[in-house]
Amino acid sequence: MFKYNKENIFSKILDGEIPNNTIYENEYVLAFEDINPQSPVHALLIPKGEYTSMSDFSENASDKEILFFIRAISKITKIKDINETGFRIIANSGPDSLQEVPHLHFHIVGGRKLGSILP
Ligand code: AMP
Numbered sequence: 018m019f020k021y022n023k024e025n026i027f028s029k030i031l032d033g034e035i036p037n038n039t040i041y042e043n044e045y046v047l048a049f050e051d052i053n054p055q056s057p058v059h060a061l062l063i064p065k066g067e068y069t070s071m072s073d074f075s076e077n078a079s080d081k082e083i084l085f086f087i088r089a090i091s092k093i094t095k096i097k098d099i100n101e102t103g104f105r106i107i108a109n110s111g112p113d114s115l116q117e118v119p120h121l122h123f124h125i126v127g128g129r130k131l132g133s134i135l136p
Contacts, residue, residue, distance in 0.1 A: 019033050021068070021069050021073075021119070021120075022119060023067075024121050025044040025118055025120050027061075027063050027118050027120035027122060028067070028078075028120055028122055030047070030049070031047060031063070032115060037049035037094045038050040038095065039073040040093055040096055041089060041093050041096055042088070043085060044065070044085070045064060045066070045081070045082055045086065045089075046062060046063065046064055046065060046086055046089045047063055047065060048060050048061065048062045048089060048092075048125075048133060049061055049091045051087060051124065055124075055126060055130065056126040056128050056129050057128030057129055058104070058125070058127045059124065059125070059126050060093050060097060060124075060125040060126075061091055061122045061123070061124060061125075062086070062090065062093060062122065062123040062125060063120060063122045063123075064078065064082055064121055065084050065119070066078060068120070069119045069120065069121065070110040070116060070119070070121055071108040071110040071121055072110050072111060072116075074086075074121045086123075090106070090123070093125055094125065094127070097128075099125075099127035099128055102127060102128070103127060103131075104125055104126060104127030105124075105127065105134075106124065106125055106126075107123070108121070108122070108123050108124070109124075
């Protein structure tokens with residue numbers, strides 16, 4: 018398990034030190050365009066709280082943080098117009114998943130046929 022490190026890039030995005038292309042935001046979450054999209058739609062959804070991974074969030078986030086995080090998904094898929102066509106959510110969590118940025122993020126990808134879950 019990572020220890021939360023404020024130097025991670027998503028923390029800097031939340032602090033406004035690094036720009037982002039915002040899709041949706043509220044008190045608890047921020048969603049923005051992935052800088053290196055893997056599909057026509059590739060959004061990243063992050064909580065504003067300091068959670069390193071899905072594992073950390075699942076164990077330690079408040080009910081309200083979890084509720085707002087999950088509720089944000091359909092806001093984003095509607096804004097990006099993939100609610101009907103379909104999408105996939107990926108949350109890399111920890112070393113085996115090759116998680117790069119140690120601040121929880123959901124990848125929300127769609128806009129094309131996505132193929133099998135694991136390559
Ligand atoms: P993961 O490997 O699951 O940790 O994914 C990290 C994701 O963050 C990758 O898809 C990157 O393209 C994306 N990423 C890294 N830096 C930025 C940034 N400054 N703005 C938007 N997306 C980023």
